[in-house]
Amino acid sequence: MSHPLHILAVAGSLGEKSSSCAVLKLVVEQLRAAGCEVDLLDLHAEPLAMFSPDTTYAAPHYAALAARVARADVLLLATPDYHGSLSSALKNFLDHCWKEFAGKLFAAIVASHEKGLTVHDQLRTIARQCYAWSLPYGVSFADKEDVQDGRVVSENFQKRLAMLVHDVRVYGELLARQRRADLAGKEPGFLARHRK
Numbered sequence: 001m002s003h004p005l006h007i008l009a010v011a012g013s014l015g016e017k018s019s020s021c022a023v024l025k026l027v028v029e030q031l032r033a034a035g036c037e038v039d040l041l042d043l044h045a046e047p048l049a050m051f052s053p054d055t056t057y058a059a060p061h062y063a064a065l066a067a068r069v070a071r072a073d074v075l076l077l078a079t080p081d082y083h084g085s086l087s088s089a090l091k092n093f094l095d096h097c098w099k100e101f102a103g104k105l106f107a108a109i110v111a112s113h114e115k116g117l118t119v120h121d122q123l124r125t126i127a128r129q130c131y132a133w134s135l136p137y138g139v140s141f142a143d144k145e146d147v148q149d150g151r152v153v154s155e156n157f158q159k160r161l162a163m164l165v166h167d168v169r170v171y172g173e174l175l176a177r178q179r180r181a182d183l184a185g186k187e188p189g190f191l192a193r194h195r196k
């Protein structure tokens with residue numbers, strides 16, 4: 001039985017003309033063309049109420065959101081660099097789940113004028129806390145230099161996006177296959193506690 005790779009792509013800028021969202025959409029197109037099933041969650045178009053541990057789990061929107069995350073094999077996250085960190089909108093989204101992230105691949109695109117290294121580090125920390133894998137690198141770009149009016153204008157950045165599309169697909173599939181096997185098996189791996 002073949003399993004298409006399911007990707008949840010999350011656009012974490014609330015800016016109307018967000019460059020990180022524009023780049024994410026280009027990557028989504030390429031992943032779909034390569035046969036992946038991609039669900040796009042644009043937090044500008046679909047605002048998410050602030051997470052509260054007291055009320056969110058019983059809120060009407062929560063079950064559908066958690067199901068979208070549960071269905072994904074890969075979390076592809078795009079965010080602007082805000083004060084050396086991820087956007088509050090993306091952090092708020094990430095706060096909504098953790099078990100649903102376990103054993104999955106996180107990949108990130110950051111709009112930054114400073115390479116976004118601290119943002120990637122923080123996303124990696126969040127992934128680790130939730131038992132998720134991270135790609136061993138992050139992709140960053142500078143608005144106007146690399147992207148103009150939603151178009152990629154730098155050859156270097158174009159190449160890094162092609163690398164990202166390849167690696168999300170290849171490593172996403174490898175990890176998804178192993179995750180399914182571990183969830184279905186009886187071995188004592190870290191996913192044992194997530195068996196139903």
Ligand SMILES: Cc1cc2nc3c(=O)[nH]c(=O)nc-3n(C[C@H](O)[C@H](O)[C@H](O)COP(=O)(O)O)c2cc1C
Nearest residue numbers: 013015018019020080081082083084111113114143
């Ligand atoms: C509140 C705020 C904080 C920011 N902090 C940084 C920063 O620390 N480093 C940086 O390189 N850019 C910073 N920026 C610039 C944004 O990261 C940059 O404009 C980015 O391209 C916006 O992405 P977007 O178009 O997807 O929203 C900041 C912008 C805002 C509004």
